[in-house]
Amino acid sequence: MTQGMDRRGFLRGGLALGCSAAAFPLLSHATFASAPFDHRLVVVILRGAMDGLDVVRPAGDPRLRRWRPDLAATEGPALDGFWQLHPQLSGLMPLWQAGELGAVQAVSTPYRDKRSHFDGQDLLEAGTAMDTPAGLYRDGWLNRLLQGVPGAEAKTAFAIGREALPILGGPAPVQRWAPDTDMRVSPQARRLLEQLYEADAPFHAAASTALELTEMMTEPDDAAMMAGGDAPAMAVPLPPEAPKPGPEVAAFARFAAERLREDTRIVALSLGGWDTHAGQAGSIRRPLANLQQLILELRAGLGPVWGKTAFVAMTEFGRTVRQNGSAGTDHGTGGAMITAGGAIRGGKVLGRWPGLAAGDLYAGRDLMPTGDVRAVAAWVLHALMGVDKARLEQTVFPGLRMEPNPGIV
Template sequence: MTQHLNRRGFLRGGLALGCSAAAFPLISHATFAAAPFDHRLIVVILRGAMDGLDVIRPVGDRNFRQLRPELGQGEGPALDNFWQLHPGLSGLMPLWQAGELGFVQAVSTPYRDQRSHFDGQDMLEAGTAMDSPPEFRRDGWMNRLLAGLPGARSETAFAVGREALPILSGPAPAQRWAPETEMRVSPQARRLLEQLYEADPPFHSAAGTALELTEMLNDLEPMDPAGESEAMMAPPPMMGLPEPEKANAEVSAFAAFAAARLREDTRIVALSLAGWDTHAGQDNAIRRPLARLEQLILELKAGLGPVWNKTAFIAMTEFGRTVRQNGTKGTDHGTGGAMITAGGAIRGGRVLGQWPGLGDSDLYAGRDLTPTGDVRAVAAWVIHGLMGIDKGALQNGVFPGLDMGTNPGIV
């Protein structure tokens, strides 16, 4: 029987050539881009609404324990006489002591009252206000940042999982890759692939990118903690692993690849970590995402070697969680939350932000931590410090309608 092969047939039957449609840059969860400056920026979206009051605990506020009598009782390391770190991040304390870890409390996007994960994440990644023009709401703020950098070019990317990253959507090109995808293509199959897509420039470019990424992975030489180059081990096989082990393997694969690229031409990275929606049994539920976040930061630091000193890492979430614990020893969707910063380029060892208090009259809508700062302003000041981008461009082009306020000196 004669088999006719066209583009659709190839995408449906890609496994016959040892690759899958997932290898093509159609879905993004993390993106890398080269840029004309020497510092590195890593942005992590913490999907599900991280409870900032549990991660960076205001134990010095006399109302805190009364509002959460059965939640967050495990003692964590003291950051100072007011703040306590969740014990699940205790492995980051050497960074705090070295001034390479910091936090910002009582921040949020302009999103208010509806408390929808989808809408909150859309606004977080678009970098807009409630009344921003529609043309800004269609693009992600990181894509607008890339589009405005003279000489910046999209380089390489991959997805950890299958989710999209709206923070990167827009006219600036972005390429994607999933770490569990294997591209084992023979020379003959590669020639067939190139001929198949010759007359279709978008597909020809996508296929070429997927093959180049495969070759690049074989050539990567990450840095070990001692600063010496060593051959990269292949990402651990993920199919068939239990979910916790699979999640850890994904984080390790991403950190190794990201560090290798950031040591070269890549300057900007975005990704997301899920699992922060802790409506019930929060004491146990929050430990897994905290472990992944700690793992990511520590493996990035180890893999980056000296480049860590030029790196700023910021983690942000769509909104915070309720101040009071609920009946299932969890927390519900709230407003004010926290951000995490790390890297040798930041001025850490501090908890920034204006603390609003936890008294009844201090709470937003009688239930939430009142936001006193904007997550967009934090990101904008980091970008300003790293890249020297003009405040006007950040407030009008990257984060439309933002008032950056006073420089908090994060970088």
């Protein structure tokens, strides 16, 4: 093999390197093209319907414990005189105090009454209304955003994870990456790749990152970790009593940080495990650990770029106000969003609080939504990227009426 061999041709040629091509999605010059804006956006879909009343607790409302005698029994760190954070997220309190963590309560998509995970997530990622004709929009709202951004062919967005992310689906080009289930690279192949990219600093760094991630995801005790054993070493240690995050969380965060420190501007991924119908006090701890670790790893990995970053986590709907007979909660309506990053105005819980009196509940059972998830996202895009309000209301989120600016960014 000659030294002048084309690098991209080498990968496209399908040489048997003993590793999935998914380990090297970034070895393309297009990935490093310029972006038309300098801020970064991380959107996380919390699949399964996160219980916003448990994560961001209205502890100052005396009705909370009446509706939830078990779930509200423990005290979490106080955010202010009314709100508490779930104790599993205590590690995020330094961000709250620094104004780098926030929340929006009593929000939802336009989805109502049917409470199906599949339909709710479809609407959340499409960014449309319930009365939008089926099939009219076959792309996600982040992809529609990219379609109108000058230089969108630069591929400034990444979809991270194994499952589909319809939020980025559509004609605008995006990059995709997932830690493959079998990405082992032989020592000979590793040496070959290192020599091949040695003279090209950006490509050498990208290949090294991909190779490190393959090793992280294929340690001999992977099966034990998936069954609940120890996870790989993380950049940010967890308290010993906390549940360990899933083994992919650090890989997701590290890969996202690597790209966002370069020219990628938008990253989308999803975290599951939020469908807490039974034993919620225990079952919600692992997904909360994943969320906390993702935020902390991103903050550590992004360094100074964190100051330009907005992190927005959203879910398909909230959960019932009253705990059920299995000490869990069922599918509801109003819920919460979690925001983080140096680009957001944190240190406060936004949203108009509807109250927990029986007459204040939606359908007599759910938190009444007083805000639209799409409006929150639209204001982030408007402030972060300068997207025109008319385009946000008519194209990115068709039919949306942006409410007064909540001052989230």
